[in-house]
Every structure is written in structure tokens, then in C-alpha cells.
């Protein structure tokens with residue numbers, strides 16, 4: 001007898017996230033990794049991703065890479081930063097910026113770290129000054145939406161300063177790509193990295209790097225690693241249309257379906273509209289319950305929001321997590337070094353109606369913990 005399907009909770013985490021039935025169904029087919037139909041699917045995905053950055057003159061290429069998003073970040077940094085004779089400015093204000101610095105130190109390549117802590121953005125004028133002060137800086141890496149706090153960094157203004165200073169910009173757009181616009185004609189960049197399981201709403205299993213053709217063409221033999229050699233991976237696709245090593249076939253099929261659904265929703269702008277409606281309802285509803293956001297409104301992203309934990313001694317995140325899970329919501333712990341917090345994401349197959357259910361679940365969980373009025377940290 002067939003077991004009943006497990007009840008699927010809503011994931012309020014920024015990837016993996018709640019996916020549609022269509023996306024899940026796309027994984028019911030087994031694909032041969034050498035089959036021309038599968039290769040065609042990969043090619044179509046890359047063309048769709050390039051269209052999202054508005055690459056009209058074919059100056060960028062798209063290179064998918066197996067693994068989670070970090071594998072794609074490490075592949076991009078190891079393969080596309082200069083092998084020697086360059087130095088990288090890393091802009092960090094949270095865990096993902098710190099991770100980029102850690103990857104570059106593993107690579108043993110020189111870098112300067114601008115660390116703004118947990119809740120301040122790197123400012124365009126600071127970037128301009130640092131670039132002016134150190135002519136050896138060749139490349140800059142910025143995180144678009146710093147998922148550890150939810151902060152939306154001022155990407156467009158930073159990109160302008162980097163371009164003015166004649167340096168290359170790498171964007172970790174993992175949690176923003178597909179919702180927040182990254183138009184290559186408006187935001188000058190050399191490299192942009194994202195993955196299958198964030199705003200395009202696929203399932204986890206690969207990342208992708210959008211890179212200027214002129215840059216990747218110069219990077220033969222630079223990578224520190226065979227499996228993460230983005231140049232070699234690109235050449236594999238160019239010459240045979242195939243992934244060099246076993247591709248996550250079901251994940252690719254799910255992603256192709258997710259991209260079609262993204263288009264049907266109105267592309268980045270349609271998706272952004274739904275995420276914004278979710279986030280506005282989430283933040284105003286949580287504030288009405290007494291919670292405070294870590295960040296002022298100016299820096300909130302329509303992706304994920306950090307809330308400060310209540311000061312009430314009856315509040316425990318572990319119990320709150322369990323109570324929310326009983327109510328079918330998987331929430332996300334905080335990732336801050338200084339204050340107690342938790343995070344609620346609003347990307348994936350989440351709608352304002354589900355946010356209403358979420359707010360009711362928060363209210364009833366607080367009641368069980370006997371917290372009547374939330375006084376935030």
C-alpha cells in the first residue's frame with residue numbers, strides 16, 4: 001500500500017524554500033546526462049538566465065556548476081580572480097561576506113576586507129576611497145542581499161564607483177537574483193553568482209555564474225581545483241554541450257520548469273511584487289505583535305527579515321521553533337554575533353494569505369509560551 005504523502009510544511013527559509021507542485025513534478029522524469037534533449041535543456045536554461053540580466057550583445061556567458069551556491073562562489077573566485085598580480089577588496093557585513101573572505105584566504109590570494117559588522121551596509125563612498133587609496137586592488141566582491149541579516153546592500157551605487165575606478169565587480173546575488181533586477185546595462189559587473197534554490201524557486205543542487213565572455217576567456221589554467229574550474233566547465237559546454245561531470249539531472253529539469261513559472265509570473269518584476277507584498281505584510285504584522293526588526297526600513301529586503309527575540313524570560317527560540325513547526329511553518333534561527341534574533345524569509349511559494357496564517361501561528365505560539373506583550377530586545 002502506498003503511504004500517504006507527508007504534509008509539506010511552509011519553509012520560511014531563504015533556500016531551500018517551498019516549491020510549487022509543477023516544480024516537484026518535473027523531477028519525476030529520469031534524464032540521461034548525455035542525451036541531446038537534456039543538453040538542450042541546459043542550453044535553454046543558460047539562455048533564459050542571460051536574458052534576465054538583459055545581455056543583448058552576447059557579452060556574457062552562463063556557466064552552471066554542480067553543488068550548493070557556495071560551490072559556485074568558490075568556483076567563480078578561484079577561476080576568475082587574477083591568479084597573480086591582483087588584489088581583491090571584499091565588502092562584508094555578515095556571514096556571506098565573511099565566507100567570501102574565507103574562500104579567498106583558502107585560495108591564498110591577496111585581499112583587503114572592509115568589515116561593517118552585522119547591520120551596517122558598505123557605502124559607495126567608502127568603496128571609492130579604498131579603491132583610490134590602493135592601486136593594487138583589481139577586483140571588488142559585494143553581497144547583494146546579505147541573507148544573514150536580510151540587509152539589501154546599495155549595489156547600484158557601489159557598482160558605479162567600481163566602474164568609475166576601472167576595477168572589476170563580482171556580485172554574490174545568491175538570494176536576490178530573479179526577484180531584484182540586475183540589469184547589466186544599468187549595473188556594470190564582471191561576474192554575478194546565484195543558485196537554483198533561491199528566487200527562481202528551484203530545488204537545491206547547482207549554482208550558476210554569469211560572467212563577461214572577455215574575462216572568462218582570459219582565465220585558462222587559473223583555477224585552484226579541477227572540479228571547480230569554471231573555465232574548463234565553460235569549455236565543456238562550448239565544445240560538447242555537456243556538463244563535465246555528473247549533472248544533477250532532476251534538479252536541472254525542476255529548474256527549467258521553475259524558470260517557465262517565473263516567466264509566467266511576469267519575470268523579476270512579477271516575482272518582486274509578490275515578495276514585496278509578503279514582506280510588507282510580514283513586517284507590519286510582526287510589529288503589531290510588538291516585534292522589532294534588526295534593520296531600519298531603508299535597509300530591509302523583500303527576501304528575508306531579522307527580528308529581535310523578545311526580552312521576556314518565557315521566550316525560548318527552541319520552543320518557538322517547535323511550536324511554529326507544529327503549525328506547519330519552518331522558521332530560521334538568527335545568524336548574528338551580538339543579539340538574540342530569528343529570521344523569517346518570504347521567498348518561495350508563499351503568498352500574503354500564507355503570511356496571514358503565519359502571523360496567526362506566531363500569535364498562538366506566543367500565547368502558549370505565556371508571552372502577552374512582546375517587548376523586543
Ligand SMILES: *Cc1c(COP(=O)(O)O)cnc(C)c1O
Pocket residue numbers: 014015068069070071073096143145146147172173174175195
Ligand atoms: C544562500 C546563499 C549563499 C550560498 O549558500 P549555500 O548554502 O552554499 O547554498 C551564498 N551567499 C548568499 C548571500 C546566500 O544567501
